[in-house]
Amino acid sequence: MKYAINLYQASSEIPTFMTMAKRSETSLLSLIQRLQHALQEHPNQSLAEFWNTHSDVPPSQAQLLTPAFLQQQLYGQIARPWERLKRNKPKKSVLKKMMATDWADFEILNLHPSLSRKPMTLSFVLELLRNAISHDKVRWDKDLNATFSDWDSNKLRFSLPALIRFMEAFEAFRQS
Incomplete structure (x- = not known):
């Protein structure tokens, strides 16, 4: 799945990343869990490579803090x-x-x-x-x-x- 980041969410919501095509959501927690798994399974993969597999947004424009x-x-x-x-x-x-x-x-x-x-x-x-x-x-x-x-x-x-x-x-x- 590819994710774009929704930066301007209300502070009471769970932080999510919106899928560009299907508009389904995944949480930041899920993304961090996937990152942890990727670090264990593919320790030589760069963060930019990981990001590119999960987002349509270029790594240079990534905004994880909401x-x-x-x-x-x-x-x-x-x-x-x-x-x-x-x-x-x-x-x-x-x-x-x-x-x-x-x-x-x-x-x-x-x-x-x-x-x-x-x-x-x-x-x-x-x-x-x-x-x-x-x-x-x-x-x-x-x-x-x-x-x-x-x-x-x-x-x-x-x-x-x-x-x-x-x-x-x-x-x-x-x-x-």
Whole structure:
């Protein structure tokens, strides 16, 4: 089967790839499973060769990252782990003292006046991100920059590279 990528899906949908001719769908998970199989069965096959067997889109135009896929990553790498970590009192207390910008840069779009005088700690940012992720309050622009908001209209924006750095730093912290 040949697949073209549907980049502009609603973030609540499962990421899919549309078949050009038959309009049937396959999930990104299925594509990754096929890639894993191809790596085991054909270890010398290039990624471009693999892509060409599964898509009409040239490899140079491949766009695998979608809002829906990124939303799933956020849940698995921030929301769920934060719920576990915040029960670990020693680690959580460290996060209350660390500045969030130690892990990645982000833009403060709106902050409640009572919070603007407080330091922007990792504990606060992780809680805001967790709430935004869990309550579908993450918005993606065309460049896949993410804006996280909460019920108090606090808003933070991360570029995709900064968001990836933040997730990697959180993973490293959890494993330390």
